Amino acid sequence: MNHNDNGSSAKPQAEKLITLEDAYTYCRQISKDHAKTFYLASMFLPKKQQKPIFAIYALLRTVDDIVDMAEVKLTNGLITGEEIQRMLEGWKSKLQSCYSGKFDHDPIMMAWHDTLKSYAIPIELPLDLMDGVAMDIDFKPFETFDELYVYCYKVAAVVGLMTSEIFGYSDRQALEHAIDLGIAMQLTNILRDVGEDVDRGRIYLPLEDLRRFNYSSEELMQKRMNDNFLNLMKFQIERARGYYRSSEKGIPMLEKRSRFGVAISSINYGNILTAIEKNQYDVFSKRAYRSFFQKISTIPYVWYKTYVSC
Numbered sequence: 001m002n003h004n005d006n007g008s009s010a011k012p013q014a015e016k017l018i019t020l021e022d023a024y025t026y027c028r029q030i031s032k033d034h035a036k037t038f039y040l041a042s043m044f045l046p047k048k049q050q051k052p053i054f055a056i057y058a059l060l061r062t063v064d065d066i067v068d069m070a071e072v073k074l075t076n077g078l079i080t081g082e083e084i085q086r087m088l089e090g091w092k093s094k095l096q097s098c099y100s101g102k103f104d105h106d107p108i109m110m111a112w113h114d115t116l117k118s119y120a121i122p123i124e125l126p127l128d129l130m131d132g133v134a135m136d137i138d139f140k141p142f143e144t145f146d147e148l149y150v151y152c153y154k155v156a157a158v159v160g161l162m163t164s165e166i167f168g169y170s171d172r173q174a175l176e177h178a179i180d181l182g183i184a185m186q187l188t189n190i191l192r193d194v195g196e197d198v199d200r201g202r203i204y205l206p207l208e209d210l211r212r213f214n215y216s217s218e219e220l221m222q223k224r225m226n227d228n229f230l231n232l233m234k235f236q237i238e239r240a241r242g243y244y245r246s247s248e249k250g251i252p253m254l255e256k257r258s259r260f261g262v263a264i265s266s267i268n269y270g271n272i273l274t275a276i277e278k279n280q281y282d283v284f285s286k287r288a289y290r291s292f293f294q295k296i297s298t299i300p301y302v303w304y305k306t307y308v309s310c
């Protein structure tokens with residue numbers, strides 16, 4: 001999807017400027033098309049909170065898509081890393097202008113400008129997000145978990161910090177748990193996508209962990225499954241679950257109306273780890289996922305846990 005509004009096709013419609021409602025609808029559609037679990041969870045938020053959440057996701061997805069599409073061109077020699085960086089710098093400039101009260105009629109920036117009228121989202125957070133996404137341009141494997149943590153923080157945890165400002169919270173400690181949820185979700189993404197990343201010639205798992213379980217990067221690139229690989233995956237899954245467990249402590253600190261949407265997102269995303277286990281840790285030939293029925297079947301349990309048992 002091309003979110004750039006500078007093409008020639010925009011000129012004939014210059015007179016027909018989009019409305020704020022159009023802008024939010026555009027952001028909502030991006031969420032609906034690309035983030036099924038996220039979109040389902042957002043449906044349980046109050047209407048007032050849904051719009052800014054969609055604005056945040058639309059920016060995240062658009063910047064991510066720029067890098068993903070550019071990576072393909074980079075591989076084929078159709079674009080340089082410097083050109084990709086310039087594209088990201090263009091979005092940073094748009095964002096800085098938006099925070100200064102100026103924005104063009106890009107629907108995402110229109111939605112952000114409106115969101116900022118009601119919610120204090122520090123500009124450092126979306127800028128960190130863009131820096132995190134940029135780490136994929138000139139990708140280098142992560143030697144340690146600490147290095148991977150920085151990446152997870154920038155591409156996922158900052159999203160938790162931004163959305164926390166929309167959700168509202170009674171204790172700033174909630175932000176630490178929001179970070180944990182972002183780390184947990186990104187680790188889940190990485191574990192689910194091990195095989196796909198190998199196809200792209202990438203290893204996101206910390207190399208120190210591969211050595212710990214005597215499983216070489218060459219074996220991973222060959223998609224070799226053995227006991228060492230299974231033990232490596234079990235270790236990674238338990239690490240991710242530790243972050244999910246910590247994140248749960250922050251849910252009661254959120255405004256009551258926001259808790260259910262966050263809880264259902266966390267449970268359904270965390271269940272991808274269970275799907276990996278049910279696939280006998282085969283992340284090479286099977287994609288772990290949750291069906292729509294499986295996702296909605298968690299609703300009664302999450303409702304009870306969020307509003308009755310706590």
